[in-house]
Amino acid sequence: MRQATVYIDSQALQYNLNRVKQLAPNAKVVSMVKANAYGHGVKDCLAALSATDAFGVACLQEALEIRELGFNQPITLIEGVFSLDEMSIVTAQNIEVVVHHQAQVDWLLEHKADYIAKGLKVWVKLNSGMNRLGFKIAEIKAVINRLKAEGLTCVLAMHFANADADHPLNDEQIRQFLEIKNDCAPLMASCCNSAAIYKYPELHFDYVRPGIMLYGATPFADKSVHDLDLKPVMQFTAEIIALNHIQAGESVGYGSTFVATQAMDLAIVSIGYGDGYPRAFVAPNTVAVNGQLVAVVGRVAMDMIAIDVTSLDVALGTEVELWGKQRLVDDVATANGTIGYELLCRLSNRPERKVI
Template sequence: MRGTRLELRPGALAHNARRARALAGGARVFAMVKANGYGHGLGLAARALAHQVDGLGVALMEEAQALRHLGLAHPLLVAEGFFDADELALAARLHAEVVVHSPWQVDLLVAQPRPVGVWLKVNTGMNRLGMAPDLARAQAARLRGLKGVRLLGVMSHFACADAADDTRTASQLALARALATELRVPLSAANSAALIRYPDARADRVRPGIMLYGSSPFAWRAAADLDLRPTQRFSARLIAINPVQAGDSVGYGATWTADGPGRVGVVAVGYGDGYPRHAPNGTPVAVNGHRTRLAGRVSMDMLTVDLNGIDARVGDEVELWGDVVGADEVAAACGTISYELFCQITARPVRVINESTV
């Protein structure tokens, strides 16, 4: 057996959800489980989180449908709403709350009113999805005239709540709050970063995602400092150890060269498993619990690590991320975020569910 595995920890997911719940105060908590539970597996993530929260959030109607097929009866929020009339009908059957972000969705509802709860998405400065306040106000009036349609709240999304030099969240929140107050409906705006950082942004409903999966939303603050626990541990085994001399280079493109005699370990994991190919030389890994670094370019089935000063044998375990090396550290070395690392793990690593580690 190759031994390349992704250990998943339901207890840590539940712990992190309790952290979100504690921070939320009186606000309802909807745990975001879109994109296959941020790569952890939709069913595993949803079941581990569901008991600690008030509802679950997904991006797509088929994700909501999958949750119902898994037997989850919780309130569901579909953050991109329905894409067409069939999905609108499906939302009603699934009892899923939908986000309405554009007038064309209201047109569909006017053409065929369905008994659905709607969160009206207002653009407050993210300039991605959502309507400007005036347009949103006009669409709210149309929605309120429709039989069976319930306007549940105003929703917005922050562009920079995770940024060290954030100057935008306050004005985004003020705009969203003004509309919710005017329409006399609840407000939902906070993602993980805002939930942790801005008590005022918690409003009536929060939508944490990444913090539930044990990562920090902030580049300058480690997950452990926020009392978040790793929910996954990605590991593989050493399958060869090669001596190198000064001047020997390793791997495709010869991007790493030994500056003296040493040993390089070959690890049975690569981008075919979802480890990022663009991870540069120096990206941290841990061999037998000791930190070291990538040496050479990541290939499809293998990567290579510097074993200088490390006691290691063929068959020993290498942690790609998890307990010793944080996923956030690897992400930072790769110029990305742990969200992407988690979502990109392929079906190839063996999934092992660890019920005992929290």
């Protein structure tokens, strides 16, 4: 059987959740498990996150999966409902919604009585510069005041466009957020994602919304998970299925893009872009074998890669870590010209998954 395996470390996931609680001891934690728990598998992660205060997802389908798995924590739909008919479902399932445009407000008010009776909060999204979703500052105060007048409990929500960097828009987003929070008081508030949890402890308020940090990858370009005291949750491995020896001048893989400058030993590993391992690298890439980082040579194919194992003691079946504890996913992403979030989320269903 082809051995490509994704291991999910539940203790690491619990450790990272506890790290959030250490950093934001006075805020409730909304653990983001959208996109199949950032590619880690919702069904494989929820038990390890059971101590969270709530879950955050992108759409109703994701929320219903959590309910079907038997978890009863509050859930927030961060993009809200997409149609009126979804409102009756979210109310019945005790799911809270974000509202970011007027139609959603109208849909919510049609189900106001049931929503209030369930003790559900409505999250009102501010568009303070991200310019994706939300009410601009000129209109959001009226929306919040109306919802409060209708008897609804509101949470002011915002998303930073540049929480991972020093950018002038950060100050403007904070200014707008605090103005609304003060002018519409009393009002609960939430604006901190993973990066902002670290960067803005004074803005933790009522709820923090950790995502990537839960899974042991970094939200910062200049800080590793070790710098942030986080533990990688996913280890992605495959096995050596063939060994080759080539001479100087021989090439490897599609397009013959790699040509050996000296005699070398190659191992062929049962992994490729069909599994979600990235193909297009903008910088040299490595994998971990027996505790050492070794180079990937030639192009990544759908099902196989070649690695340089010259002078290493390897055999058929030797395990290769593509990313995980020795080769961080963030470093693979940097070599691929992307971010760890993308690599984690785009894994295919072909690798076997195991919870450890």
